[in-house]
Amino acid sequence: MSTNLLGLARGADATDVILTGDRPTGPLHLGHYAGSLRSRLALQGHCAQTLLIADLQALTDLSGRAAHVAQHVPEVALDYLAVGIDPALTTITVQSRLSALSELTVLYLNIVTVARLERNPTVKAEVELRGFERDIPAGFLCYPVSQAADITAFRATLVPVGDDQIPMIEQTNEIVRRVNRLAESAILPECRALLSNTPRLPGVDGRKASKSAGNAIPLSATPDEIRRLVRAMYTDPGHTRASDPGRVEGNVVFAYLDAFDPEPIAVHELKAHYERGGLGDVALKIRLEDVLEALIAPIRARRAELSRDHAYVMEVLRAGSERAGDITEDVLRDVRGAFAL
Ligand code: TRP
Secondary structure, three states: OOHHHHHHOOOOOOOOEEEEEEOOOOOOEHHHHHHHHHHHHHHEOOEEEEEEEOHHHHHHHHHHHHHHHHHHHHHHHHHHHHHOOOOOOEEEEEHHHOHHHHHHHHHHHHHOOHHHHHHOHHHHHHHHHHOOOOOOOHHHHOHHHHHHHHHHHOOOOEEEEOHHHHHHHHHHHHHHHHHHHHHOOOOOOOOEEEEOOOOOOEOOOOOEOOOOOOOOOEOOOOHHHHHHHHHOOOOOOOOOOOOOOOOOOOOHHHHHHHHHOOOHHHHHHHHHHHHHOOOOHHHHHHHHHHHHHHHHHHHHHHHHHHHOOHHHHHHHHHHHHHHHHHHHHHHHHHHHHHOOO
């Protein structure tokens, strides 16, 4: 493992059990790559690791688009495989195929209050973002409990997530402590978040990147899409002529160069040049296009190859879910015991 990869997985040790997940709502993008796929690749082979495609969680706010969610389950699996997740080293599974997760959720719902769920800052922010107001689906309000079920069902100790998910980890640990108290024994371990050391990658317009806003660069982007999205990137509105001094802070092109350019010293020099004046946006964007094309080209090629073998992708999910089923059923047995079942 290179030093770079070790750096990405700092905070993990070989005894850690890793569980993380993604909602299958659209293709994964470069924000996912910088924020979490890279650390998953670094951890692979060093710790037991499971990736959960969280289709039931996606349904908590997309029940009206169930077919869309179902379609994206194999798409997310393809994204994982294309970036180099190896199913021999990392278990890839699907939330809805593991009935133990649903049973654990139902049990945990008895030890969590509605007031506590309403206070969860992630849920609060998402409710606002989606404009639910009073019409919050009950499943959506309760999804932190289902996420606690996901994490504990694997006895996970380390959860690589974005900083927006920290409240989920806290709420999971509260549930863990309550279950252990009921069981009068430490049947579940507490977990901690593994945060990425790169700041959250913005969308090309400088706002939060999202699949639905169309401001994210998909991992499967074509060279044309890369060019179009890089050309559209928000830079410094005050930097109208190349000779003007420009601002690096809040400049999306530099955020992407920081995240992906393999030559950080060169990027450092470019920043100084940009701030002094004399470096145009177009030259910078051309560099970024090259950097992103070099990163994405092998991912795109592998994805195209794998997408021709649907049966292989389905077999990866079947085998992963079988393995995950054994683990989660074992945990469910213990937790049922804590509830005298
Ligand atoms: N809530 C996570 C997201 O929206 C996805 C997720 C589901 C997850 N289950 C999980 C993440 C368990 C970590 C652990 O990205």
